[in-house]
Amino acid sequence: QEYTALKLKVLEWAPKAAEAIKGKIPEGANVFLVPATLRPETMYGQTCCFVGPKLTYGLFKVDENNYFVITERAARNMAYQGIFAKEGSIEKAADIVGSDIVGTLVNAPLSLHKEGVRVLPMDTVLPTKGTGVVTSVPSDSPDDFATVTELAKKADYYGIQKEWAELEIFPIIETPSYGDLCAPFLVKKLKIASPKDTKQLEEAKELAYKEGFYQGILKVGDFKGEKVEIAKPKVRSQLIEAGEAFAYSEPERKVVSRSG
Numbered sequence: 001q002e003y004t005a006l007k008l009k010v011l012e013w014a015p016k017a018a019e020a021i022k023g024k025i026p027e028g029a030n031v032f033l034v035p036a037t038l039r040p041e042t043m044y045g046q047t048c049c050f051v052g053p054k055l056t057y058g059l060f061k062v063d064e065n066n067y068f069v070i071t072e073r074a075a076r077n078m079a080y081q082g083i084f085a086k087e088g089s090i091e092k093a094a095d096i097v098g099s100d101i102v103g104t105l106v107n108a109p110l111s112l113h114k115e116g117v118r119v120l121p122m123d124t125v126l127p128t129k130g131t132g133v134v135t136s137v138p139s140d141s142p143d144d145f146a147t148v149t150e151l152a153k154k155a156d157y158y159g160i161q162k163e164w165a166e167l168e169i170f171p172i173i174e175t176p177s178y179g180d181l182c183a184p185f186l187v188k189k190l191k192i193a194s195p196k197d198t199k200q201l202e203e204a205k206e207l208a209y210k211e212g213f214y215q216g217i218l219k220v221g222d223f224k225g226e227k228v229e230i231a232k233p234k235v236r237s238q239l240i241e242a243g244e245a246f247a248y249s250e251p252e253r254k255v256v257s258r259s260g
């Protein structure tokens with residue numbers, strides 16, 4: 001699986017995360033949260049960044065001045081993809097629990113929210129996929145829309161400020177069947193009430209992927225008016241050339257044979 005790994009630079013740490021990394025990296029070093037995405041063309045619509053609140057992340061050294069917050073599993077994969085200074089080895093400066101990162105302000109490349117977006121908790125983040133960090137595009141990802149809706153509804157319970165989950169959701173991609181806010185449309189249509197409706201969310205995701213990719217037309221950015229199919233690799237290259245993203249591959253997941 002070939003992902004686009006995006007570099008979300010930390011602008012302001014949540015207090016507990018600041019405590020956890022204190023003295024562990026050089027003064028003035030850049031730290032990035034690094035989500036893995038299959039939809040680089042939707043990055044204009046980022047409104048927050050998700051971490052699994054119960055997952056443990058590492059702060060991994062890229063080079064003298066740059067560090068990534070990702071799962072250890074992702075760091076081990078990256079070590080063999082020419083991403084870190086030393087091939088095949090990883091250097092961890094600190095461990096941070098997801099819940100301690102919540103509230104951190106990060107810069108999300110291409111996002112229309114130029115003031116930055118917050119790190120928020122998502123219970124359904126899988127530790128075994130991507131980097132364990134997920135960038136949130138509620139306009140085009142049903143999972144993300146269901147989660148930000150839930151977070152805004154129960155902000156106190158989740159220990160966040162309500163406004164962090166309520167950044168404006170801008171239309172990014174026009175589609176003939178679901179309009180220009182594909183995810184909210186599908187969440188409503190399939191009567192999805194919460195992030196726990198996993199079966200309907202899986203179906204909504206499939207529909208959103210297909211419609212977005214084959215029928216979608218970008219409404220914003222440098223490739224405005226172009227078909228998603230055509231614009232997708234262009235947005236990706238632009239991000240990579242700007243140093244704001246890089247290619248990250250996941251080794252094939254082993255399929256356990258049932259016939260022995």
Ligand code: ZZB
Nearest residue numbers: 037038039042125126129130132134137140141205208209
């Ligand atoms: C931004 C985005 C915008 C995404 C969108 C999707 C969509 P898949 O399809 O199941 O293989 N993701 C990445 N890592 C994780 C993780 N560890 N746990 C849970 N979700 C994760 O999954 C690929 C997508 O799942 C990724 O692409 C990421 O969300 C999320 F408009 O990034 B995506 C219709 C989907 N739209």
